Amino acid sequence: xxxxxxxxxxxxxxxxxxxxxxxxxxxxxxxxxxxxxxxxxxxxxxxxxxxxxxxxxxxxxxxxxxxxxxxxxxxxxxxxxxxxxxxxxxxxxxxxxxxxxxxxxxxxxxxxxxxxxxxxxxxxxxxxxxxxxxxxxxxxxxxxxxxxxxxxxxxxxxxxxxxxxxxxxxxxxxxxxxxxxxxxxxxxxxxxxxxxxxxxxxxxxxxxxxxxxxxxxxxxxxxxxxxxxxxxxxxxxxxxxxxxxxxxxxxxxxxxxxxxxxxxxxxxxxxxxxxxxxxxxxxxxxxxxxxxxxxxxxxxxxx
Amino acid sequence: xxxxxxxxxxxxxxxxxxxxxxxxxxxxxxxxxxxxxxxxxxxxxxxxxxxxxxxxxxxxxxxxxxxxxxxxxxxxxxxxxxxxxxxxxxxxxxxxxxxxxxxxxxxxxxxxxxxxxxxxxxxxxxxxxxxxxxxxxxxxxxxxxxxxxxxxxxxxxxxxxxxxxxxxxxxxxxxxxxxxxxxxxxxxxxxxxxxxxxxxxxxxxxxxxxxxxxxxxxxxxxxxxxxxxxxxxxxxxxxxxxxxxxxxxxxxxxxxxxxxxxxxxxxxxxxxxxxxxxxxxxxxxxxxxxxxxxxxxxxxxxxxxxxxxxxxxxxxxxxxxxxxxxxxxxxxxxxxxxxxxxxxxxxxxxxxxxxxxxxxxxxxxxxxxxxxxxxxxxxxxxxxxxxxxxxxxxxxxxxxxxxxxxxxxxxxxxxxxxxxxxxxxxxxxxxxxxxxxxxxxxxxxxxxxxxxxxxxxxxxxxxxxxxxxxxxxxxxxxxxxxxxxxxxxxxxxxxxxxxxxxxxxxxxxxxxxxxxxxxxxxxxxxxxxxxxxxx
Numbered sequence: 001x002x003x004x005x006x007x008x009x010x011x012x013x014x015x016x017x018x019x020x021x022x023x024x025x026x027x028x029x030x031x032x033x034x035x036x037x038x039x040x041x042x043x044x045x046x047x048x049x050x051x052x053x054x055x056x057x058x059x060x061x062x063x064x065x066x067x068x069x070x071x072x073x074x075x076x077x078x079x080x081x082x083x084x085x086x087x088x089x090x091x092x093x094x095x096x097x098x099x100x101x102x103x104x105x106x107x108x109x110x111x112x113x114x115x116x117x118x119x120x121x122x123x124x125x126x127x128x129x130x131x132x133x134x135x136x137x138x139x140x141x142x143x144x145x146x147x148x149x150x151x152x153x154x155x156x157x158x159x160x161x162x163x164x165x166x167x168x169x170x171x172x173x174x175x176x177x178x179x180x181x182x183x184x185x186x187x188x189x190x191x192x193x194x195x196x197x198x199x200x201x202x203x204x205x206x207x208x209x210x211x212x213x214x215x216x217x218x219x220x221x222x223x224x225x226x227x228x229x230x231x232x233x234x235x236x237x238x239x240x241x242x243x244x245x246x247x248x249x250x251x252x253x254x255x256x257x258x259x260x261x262x263x264x265x266x267x268x269x270x271x272x273x274x275x276x277x278x279x280x281x282x283x284x285x286x287x288x289x290x291x292x293x294x295x296x297x298x299x300x301x302x303x
Numbered sequence: 304x305x306x307x308x309x310x311x312x313x314x315x316x317x318x319x320x321x322x323x324x325x326x327x328x329x330x331x332x333x334x335x336x337x338x339x340x341x342x343x344x345x346x347x348x349x350x351x352x353x354x355x356x357x358x359x360x361x362x363x364x365x366x367x368x369x370x371x372x373x374x375x376x377x378x379x380x381x382x383x384x385x386x387x388x389x390x391x392x393x394x395x396x397x398x399x400x401x402x403x404x405x406x407x408x409x410x411x412x413x414x415x416x417x418x419x420x421x422x423x424x425x426x427x428x429x430x431x432x433x434x435x436x437x438x439x440x441x442x443x444x445x446x447x448x449x450x451x452x453x454x455x456x457x458x459x460x461x462x463x464x465x466x467x468x469x470x471x472x473x474x475x476x477x478x479x480x481x482x483x484x485x486x487x488x489x490x491x492x493x494x495x496x497x498x499x500x501x502x503x504x505x506x507x508x509x510x511x512x513x514x515x516x517x518x519x520x521x522x523x524x525x526x527x528x529x530x531x532x533x534x535x536x537x538x539x540x541x542x543x544x545x546x547x548x549x550x551x552x553x554x555x556x557x558x559x560x561x562x563x564x565x566x567x568x569x570x571x572x573x574x575x576x577x578x579x580x581x582x583x584x585x586x587x588x589x590x591x592x593x594x595x596x597x598x599x600x601x602x603x604x605x606x607x608x609x610x611x612x613x614x615x616x617x618x619x620x621x622x623x624x625x626x627x628x629x630x631x632x633x634x635x636x637x638x639x640x641x642x643x644x645x646x647x648x649x650x651x652x653x654x655x656x657x658x659x660x661x662x663x664x665x666x667x668x669x670x671x672x673x674x675x676x677x678x679x680x681x682x683x684x685x686x687x688x689x690x691x692x693x694x695x696x697x698x699x700x701x702x703x704x705x706x707x708x709x710x711x712x713x714x715x716x717x718x719x720x721x722x723x724x725x726x727x728x729x730x731x732x733x734x735x736x737x738x739x740x741x742x743x744x745x746x747x748x749x750x751x752x753x754x755x756x757x758x759x760x761x762x763x764x765x766x767x768x769x770x771x772x773x774x775x776x777x778x779x780x781x782x783x784x785x786x787x788x789x790x791x792x793x794x795x796x797x798x799x800x801x802x803x804x805x806x807x808x809x810x811x812x813x814x815x816x817x818x819x820x821x822x823x824x825x826x827x828x829x830x831x832x833x834x835x836x837x838x
Contacts, residue, residue, distance in 0.1 A: 017404070018397040021620075021660045023498065025488055026710035026734045039734030041710025043655065046679050047641070049669045073491040078415040085413075160308040160430075161412040161439055163461035240409040240492045247409065247493030251402045255710075258659045258667060265663050272663075274394040276621075279382065280512040282524065283621050291397075295624035295661065298527050 002231035007242060010234055014246045018274075019267045024255045029063040030055040036063070041255065049257065064248075069093065084151055088144025091177065092241075094137025101130040102191060106198040109208050115195060130191045138181040145174035169236055176225045183218035193219050309430040311439040312462060314476075315469035321431055322360040324756070328427025330763060333770060335807050344759060345752045352751075356471035360431065362756040364478035364748060365515050367471055376467040379511070383470045386510025387441075388449055390502055398620050398660070402495060403502050407442055410435065410494045416486035421737050421764035422479060434486040434496035437476045440469070441499055474513055477503035481742035481761055482617065483703040488734065501743075504618040514618050518744040522614040523622035527629070530606030531576040532614065532747075540609045543579050544586070544602070551587035555820070556827030561590050564637065565601035570676075571639040572600050573611035573630065573654075575647035575789035582792065582813070585646060588820040588830060589673075595823065596680045601637065608633040611644055612789075613653035617743045627658035631666040641669040643676055646814045648702030648788035649742075656709055672705065674787065677816060678714035681721055687824035690724045695781050695833075697723040697818065698772035700765070700795065701736035702788035710734075715787060715815055722822040723785075729768045737764045739786065741794030757794065758801045766798045769810060778808060781833035787815040809833070 027039035035041065036059035042048045066072040071089055074082040105115040105126050113119070115127050149170050152158045188194060193215060199208045215223075233239060240247075258264045272292040276285045282299035289297075313321065326343040344361045356367040370376040389395035390403060416434045417423055423432045430436060444465055447457035457463070480500040487495035507513040516522075526532045531540065541563070548559050562568065572593070578585045593600045603609055607629040615623025634642050644651050655670045662668075680686060699719060705711050712733045719726040729736070739746070740762025748754070773782045784799075786792040795812045804810040811833055821830040 014401065014405075017401040018393050019660065020401045021398040022656045023399070023402050023495075024656070024708070024710075025484060025495075026707055026712075028710060031710070035710070038712055039706065039710055040712050043672060043709055044675060044711050044714055046675055047669070047671070071491060073489070074413075074415065077419070077489040077491070078413065081413055081415065155414075156308050157414045157417065157433075158412065160310055161414070161435055161461075164459045165461075166412065168459075237409050237411060240411065243405065243409055244492055246401075247405050251405060251495075252487075252493050258662070260664070260667055264660075265667070268660055268663055271397045272661075274397055276389075276395045278389060278395060278509040278621070279385065280509050282512065282519075283509055291624075294621055295628055298625065299524060299622070 003234060006231065006234035007239065010239055010243065011246075014243070014250065018271050019264065020251075022254060022256075023251055025252045028253045028255050030057070030060040030253060032056045032059065036060075042257075049259065053257065081151065084144050084147025086144070087140040088148055088173075091137045091139070091141025091144055092173075094133045094140065095180075098130055098134040098137055098191070098194075101126055101133060102195045102198045105130060105195045106202055106208075109195070109199055110202060114208070114210065117190075127190065130195070131189070134180075134191050134194075135184065138177055138184060141177035142174070142181050145170060145177050149174060165236070169232075169238055172225075172229060172232065173238075176222070176229045179218060179222040179225055183216065183222045187216040187219055194223075197223055309436075311436055311443060312464070314440050314472050315464040315466050317468050318358065320358060320360060321472060322429045324361045324426060324429070324760060328429075329759065330425045330427070330767070332763075332767070332802070336770075336802055339802055342759065344755045347751060356475065358468060359472045359475040360429070360479070362753050363751040364475055364753050365513060366750055367474060367513055370467060379467060380465065380470060382511050383506070384448055384465075386506040387445060389510060390506055391445075391449070396502075396505075396620075399498070399502060399505075402498055406438070406494045406496070406498055407445065409492055410438065410442070410496075411492060412439070413491070416490050416494075416496055419485045419489040420480075421483075421485070421740070422481065422761050425763040426760050431476060432479055434480070437473065437480070437503065438494075438496045438499040440473055440476075441503060444469070473503060474507045477501075477507070478515060478744075478748075479761075481703075481738045481740065481745055483738035483742050484707055485703075485735075485737070488707060501617070505620060508619040509621060515744065515748050515750070517748045517750070518614040518617060519619070519622075522612075522744075522747075523619065523626060526607065526610065526612065526614070527622075527625060530608075531610035532612055533576045533580055533610065535576055535579070535609075537604045537606060537609070540576065540579060541604055543583070547579070547583040547587045548590070550583065551591060554584070554587075554828060555591065555830055557591050557595075559587070559590055559594060562601045563604050565599075567638045568601040569599040569640045570601070570643050571608075571634045571637055571641075572602055572643050572645060572673075573650070574602075574609065574645040575612050575650060576610035577612070577789045577793070578645065578647075579609075582789070584817055584830065585814040588814070588816040589645060591820050591826075592677070592680060592686075592816060592823075595686055595825075597685070598676075598680075600643075601639065603633050603637060605633050605636075611647055611650040611654065613650055613658075614744060616649050616653040616657060623653060623657065624661045627654055627661055628666065630654055631658070631662050631668055634668045635665055639668070641671055643671055643673050645673045646787040646789060646792075646816065648704035648791060651702075651711070652704035652708045672709070672711050672714070674705070674711055674714040674718075674815070677819060678717050681718045681819060688722050688819075688822045689824040690722050690822055692822045692829060693723045693783075693818055693831075694725065695783055696725045696727055696773055696776045697783045697785055698727050698729055698769065699732070700729070700739060700769075700784060700786040700788075700791055701732055701734075702786075702791050703736065703738050703742055705788065706736055707734050718815065718819060719785065722819055727772050729772045737768055739765050739788075739791035739794040740798070741790050746790035746793040746797075754797065758798055762794050762798045765795065766802060766804075769795075769798075769804075770808070773808065773810065781809045781811060783818070783831070784810060784812040785815050785818060786812055 443463035447453040484497040
């Protein structure tokens with residue numbers, strides 16, 4: 001709940017920010033054809049404003065999918081970091097997938113379809129996939145977590161810019177991965193306990209039929225840490241997991257031209273009505289004049 | 304692994320210099336330039352910097368006067384914090400608020416950006432030039448002194464002390480980044496440290512009136528007052544153009560008519576006025592080509608109408624908007640169909656992309672890169688070209704503002720592939736290019752020993768790239784660096800002269816349109832001459 005509130009607040013703040021100056025950076029991956037590869041833009045075309053601007057979702061996905069799943073940018077630009085960053089991030093993705101599978105499983109159980117190895121093909125698939133994604137996620141996350149902490153401690157360039165909060169963030173996530181891995185290893189090999197927990201959440205405290213095992217200390221600890229981690233992420237720079245959308249779609253690839261009579265033009269006119277208070281003499285702001293007033297008047301001393 | 308690096312918090316600790324440029328730490332130059340490997344910057348003379356803030360490194364970009372007393376220091380500090388606050392307010396910084404917030408809040412400090420920065424790399428990895436250094440300084444000051452509860456949370460998120468030393472150094476440090484945005488292009492998250500440098504410059508200019516005089520006083524202020532950053536008024540520019548017209552006729556044998564203030568022409572061509580003074584052949588070549596291609600075009604003799612530069616792009620949004628509006632008003636008055644921007648990289652970005660969110664209604668006149676129409680002229684086949692006239696090695700410098708900031712990459716290449724049979728790409732090129740070292744105003748900044756810093760540090764990577772592009776060519780073959788941007792051309796001119804590249808490797812430089820005109824089949828005489836040697 002806290003995660004959704006905090007993440008929602010962050011996203012809402014971004015949506016509410018005023019339209020800014022264009023600051024795109026090429027290659028812009030929704031460009032059409034080869035332009036997306038070599039970094040070309042619609043501005044390479046003669047009289048581009050007379051043509052319909054086309055975007056390619058295919059080109060965008062071709063870039064975004066490997067970028068999100070496999071951290072292609074880190075692979076290309078910082079291979080050493082990728083070796084630890086990829087397992088860490090992929091581990092998180094796997095655990096997100098696990099969470100979805102646990103949720104699906106719990107819903108199935110509510111409808112009287114227990115998730116077991118011997119159930120129907122679909123239920124068996126959910127059962128085994130949960131184990132696979134959970135195990136891979138926890139293992140990769142643990143390995144990546146150790147690696148990221150190691151790099152931050154021993155790489156002078158990373159260490160030099162790291163604060164207590166940076167170490168804490170990593171340690172917190174690492175603790176979650178390790179706790180989860182130990183809980184899986186010693187108590188919950190098939191994630192039945194985790195599924196039962198989701199079931200109890202969805203049924204306000206109910207217990208799945210036939211599930212008798214009590215929760216272990218490690219299991220309870222993992223659930224508690226996982227809840228805290230989820231609540232904590234949106235409050236830190238780790239929110240780049242989802243804020244990257246804004247970095248790319250609202251800045252780096254934001255190339256929409258301002259055409260006469262467009263919604264963009266209307267928004268610009270609104271922005272030009274802001275009343276700045278910059279104090280330098282040449283600006284000539286007094287808190288009353290608008291941006292438009294100031295921009296259309298010369299600096300002090302000019303004609 | 305045991306290396307100890309300078310911490311961002313060191314910026315507020317008084318010392319004579321925070322960073323030093325040492326010859327043995329600079330990236331080495333290959334033969335026959337090894338003798339320059341022992342060179343470092345001329346020392347700043349004590350008497351010249353007695354009253355100037357000079358404690359960042361071995362050069363000075365701004366030259367901020369030292370405060371006279373503690374009261375004045377406090378006043379400056381208050382102004383700095385006030386400006387910092389304004390950077391994060393909609394009414395004051397709507398133009399960059401969202402990109403700034405995203406970059407301030409999401410850096411993972413992974414340092415992937417560091418290796419992409421030519422200034423950091425060429426300086427021998429001077430910590431103060433690391434892209435994240437200045438960003439982290441600003442981030443920590445912002446978190447501690449502007450955000451609620453910052454004094455407490457800064458113990459957890461990274462502490463820093465704010466004093467005049469830190470503020471003065473930060474102002475200078477904002478002018479050790481060329482704003483090429485190479486760092487941003489490799490950031491896995493999308494953080495833009497160049498943008499943060501830009502915002503620091505803005506804070507100092509818009510709140511405190513602090514900026515290098517070449518870009519503010521002699522730059523945008525003079526531009527708006529006189530009509531051009533060169534100081535040329537309309538009469539002077541017309542005189543110069545008359546001279547260029549005569550010169551062109553003499554050099555090429557081509558009878559030329561330059562149209563002025565022609566209403567309802569299809570195109571208003573805007574040049575960087577620096578071309579008129581320093582590279583008149585570029586302006587002349589455009590005129591020849593447009594005339595030969597039968598294009599309906601005009602120049603403007605109105606103040607600002609003959610100088611497309613917009614230095615506001617580098618440091619001050621208000622100045623940027625004022626200049627861009629003037630350019631648009633002139634085009635509107637002339638009733639042209641579109642504005643074409645000549646070979647000036649930053650003007651491309653300022654007028655085409657950035658001003659796109661300022662110009663509305665009748666002022667939103669279509670703007671287009673000059674490269675696009677040059678490509679059209681060369682490709683459409685009306686004019687005959689003889690590529691053998693350009694039968695010398697040519698390499699292309701990509702202005703960052705044209706490629707990385709606008710995505711105009713192929714038109715200039717299509718032209719060169721048609722008219723320059725010995726065209727060689729630099730490595731890397733296109734959107735991955737390296738800055739000429741003169742970006743963001745550096746090309747025109749030369750106070751104290753700043754021009755030396757540029758040549759030795761920020762332009763060094765470009766020089767190495769140029770040498771690499773021509774490494775397989777015989778030493779005595781003349782070679783041409785095509786730099787289709789005035790500021791880039793200025794930087795490249797300076798590095799070639801400083802390292803005696805003409806004498807040692809026969810490397811010359813020039814624009815793109817000169818190469819096109821040189822290849823025109825019906826041109827009686829060549830335009831490009833290497834030491835009077837004709838090709």
